[in-house]
Amino acid sequence: MTPAIPCTVQLLCRNNAASIGACLDSLGEFAEVIVQDGSSTDGTREIALVHPNVRIIDQNRAYIDASSRITDFASMRNESIAAARHDWLFVVDADEAVTPAQTDEVRSIVQRGIPGVFVASRRFVVDGKVIDRCSGYPAEQIRLFHRSLTHGYVKTVHERLHLKNGVTTQHLQEELLVPLPPASSLPAKHARYLDMEVRRLGVVGMGRWTRWILLRNLRTAAGLLLRIAWIRLTPTRATIMPLRYELPYVAHVLRTIVRTFPPFVAANIRRYGDDAGTKR
Known part of the structure; x- marks a missing residue:
C-alpha cells in the first residue's frame, strides 16, 4: 500500500454538501485534511467524517459574523496552519477536486524533502466544460507551501501568504480544476x-x-x-x-x-x- 503523503490539506467550508464529497475523495492519499467548518446545516460535516483522513475544526467565531460568514480569512487560515500535524500544507477549496496527476506531483515535491512555496495555475470549469480562454487567465495562487517559509496569511479579505525574506515561489506543473458556481x-x-x-x-x-x-x-x-x-x-x-x-x-x-x-x-x-x- 502506498504510504500517505505527509502533508496537511487546508479546506474552508460552509454548506458544501453538494461538492465536498468529490473533493475529499480526491484527497484520499493525503495524511491529513483539516476541514474548517462554518456551522454547516446541510450534511457537510457528516459527509466529511466518512473520510478517515479528515479532522474537522469549527471555525473560530471571532472571525465570522452572525450569519456564519467569514469576516477574517487570513486569521481563519492561520488557525489551520497552526493546527496542522505536518509542515507541508496544500490549500484546496471545497468545490475543487485534485487530479491524480497533481496528487503525484505534490507527493514527489514533499518526498524530496526540500521546503518550498508553489503556485498553482487554476483552470475554470463551467457546466462541465474546461474553459481554455478567459480574461482572468493566468489565474494563479499559492496553494502548496512549507510553513517554515512563511509568516502566515495577511489581509482579512483576498488574503495572501506573507513569505519570509528571500523566499521565492515555484510553479506546479499540473493545473487545478476549479468548477464555478452558477x-x-x-x-x-x-x-x-x-x-x-x-x-x-x-x-x-x-x-x-x-x-x-x-x-x-x-x-x-x-x-x-x-x-x-x-x-x-x-x-x-x-x-x-x-x-x-x-x-x-x-x-x-x-x-x-x-x-x-x-x-x-x-x-x-x-x-x-x-x-x-x-x-x-
Whole structure:
C-alpha cells in the first residue's frame, strides 16, 4: 500500500454538501485534511467524517459574523496552519477536486524533502466544460507551501501568504480544476467581499485612493474588457468563458471605485457608524 503523503490539506467550508464529497475523495492519499467548518446545516460535516483522513475544526467565531460568514480569512487560515500535524500544507477549496496527476506531483515535491512555496495555475470549469480562454487567465495562487517559509496569511479579505525574506515561489506543473458556481450567485458574492474590503480600508486619503484604487481599478477593468473582446474576435475552437461570468467581475472592479471613494465612505460612517461597510 502506498504510504500517505505527509502533508496537511487546508479546506474552508460552509454548506458544501453538494461538492465536498468529490473533493475529499480526491484527497484520499493525503495524511491529513483539516476541514474548517462554518456551522454547516446541510450534511457537510457528516459527509466529511466518512473520510478517515479528515479532522474537522469549527471555525473560530471571532472571525465570522452572525450569519456564519467569514469576516477574517487570513486569521481563519492561520488557525489551520497552526493546527496542522505536518509542515507541508496544500490549500484546496471545497468545490475543487485534485487530479491524480497533481496528487503525484505534490507527493514527489514533499518526498524530496526540500521546503518550498508553489503556485498553482487554476483552470475554470463551467457546466462541465474546461474553459481554455478567459480574461482572468493566468489565474494563479499559492496553494502548496512549507510553513517554515512563511509568516502566515495577511489581509482579512483576498488574503495572501506573507513569505519570509528571500523566499521565492515555484510553479506546479499540473493545473487545478476549479468548477464555478452558477453565474447568478456572483453578484451577491462580489458584494459580500466588497463590504469586507470597505470595512478593512476605512476612509483612505484622496491621494492614496486615486493611485491605488481609482487608477489601478480603471486599468484592470480596461484590460479585462480588451481581453474579453480579443478572445471573442480571434477565431478559435477553444472553449471560452461565457460573458455571464466575465462581465459581473468587470462590474465588481468598477463598483469598488465608487464604494471606496473617501467622501462616500466618510458619509456612510457618519450615518451608519460601524455598519457603514454594508450600506450601499
